[in-house]
Amino acid sequence: MPQQLTNIVEDLRWRGALSDATPGAEDLLINDKITCYNGFDPTSDSLHIGNLLPLMCLARLQRYGHTPIAILGGGTGMIGDPSGRNDERSLLSIEDIDANGEKIRVQLEQFLDFDAKSNPAQLINNADWLRNINYLDFLRDIGKNFTVNTMIRRDSVRSRMDREGEGISYTEFSYALLQAYDYLVLYEQENCNFQSGGTDQWGNILDGIDLIRRKHGNATNGNSLAHGIVFPLITDSKGDKLGKSIGGAPALDPNKFSPYRLYQFFFNTDDADVIRYIKLFTWLGPEEVEPLEEAVRENPGRREAQQTLAEQITEIVHGQSGLDQARRVTRAFFRGEFDTLSASELDDVFAGASSIEIEKCDIDNRAISYEELAVATNLAQSFSDARRTVQQGGMYLNSERVEDAARPIAPEDLLHGNLIILRRGRREHRLIRVA
RNA sequence: GCAGGGAUUGGGGAGCGGUCAAACCCAGCAGACUGUAAAUCUGCCGCCUUGUGCUUCGUAGGUUCGAAUCCUACUCCCUGCACCA
Known part of the structure; x- marks a missing residue:
């Protein structure tokens, strides 16, 4: 008897998508309507499958009645987040950041519902406020709330401080303040009281929560006014980051990584990982996933779960037409069905491969x-x-x-x-x- | 700044005058077995016109019949010490 998922917290937990949450966060997610933001960096001209988890989680939140905000990092992208990196980033030009941002904006739009009546999604670029910051004002209003003592204790900073040669630039060191400031701005202007992100964002999120506390105090029950939830880092059963085996995460842009390739990428998922991925990256619930789990156990050779995973994700990312195309190319290549294809279908195969x-x-x-x-x-x-x-x-x-x-x-x-x-x-x- | 150590083929890491296109491990690729899986086994894993062929061992020169291996300069990194604070 498949279990029932009655709220977003149960849902995320069942999917293995919730790694950590601030005290009181779960209660609000279950009993209240919250607004949650997640940032997306314009460091490349396409989102990739690493962004799928946060994207799906924003979408899931929206389905449970919460309001999602996708933040385009047009401002923070000018500085570069040192989290999870062991070397200094090279700065992107503003033109590149804006060009990347435009492409990513289009991709983000397809995942969320911007026309929902009670909780329409929003897409906001933090360049709107970050680029106009006055340095002295910022130091006085925001910088005063941070102690360097705490900042240098962050793993991402300390690991870089310990390195003699490289070090960390003042620029990247300051990054945490900008993201914390983002959260403050969104809290004040959009009533945004949740931030989500990968586990590598935990520190940044807590910084933002702390800043909001310093500016606005606590809730009447003593909890924070602002909260955070983080997702686990997704690795395969060998411990490698998703997509690492093919040298970099597949892009969501069909021109960079065709629907067919995306389909194949997930079709080739190990038995050991496939159920976990289905839970993380698709909308399927327990009643659909449990039979698949059984199928992997009883009849792994049929690859039912892999096929479902590939189909679901391809459709989510590239729509029904993208999925159709991926399927046609797959049939053509793996079953040699070239004779049965019409001229126009053949054209489609050409387009997809x-x-x-x-x-x-x-x-x-x-x-x-x-x-x-x-x-x-x-x-x-x-x-x-x-x-x-x-x-x-x-x-x-x-x-x-x-x-x-x-x-x-x-x-x-x-x-x-x-x-x-x-x-x-x-x-x-x-x-x-x-x- | 001084004194030491180091930079090798995707990563790690041997080699210290010829037998070096360069051990070994990882990653990767192909084959077998399968299920377009995992594990395992086998082979490969610089380039080409496949040859007593060509270009590689931080960069530029030099010594030598011959250098990844020796010398010189330069660049970058690491470890001590000092200076600064």
């Missing part, structure tokens, strides 16, 4: 070798790599194992008269269109 074009006459003249194509499509890093892999039996042309890396591509190799599929190993595919 990165492809390149080559000239028909080069095929007719047998002017292009397999290894050249493999390198050109980035399937192999170098000719040596291509040959090596061929030698090891890891390269395929249209599902035929390639014996000779130097073999030319000939007209009879074309599928549908204009299509070539390269494959490396079991799941790395490249599509080549012949024009």
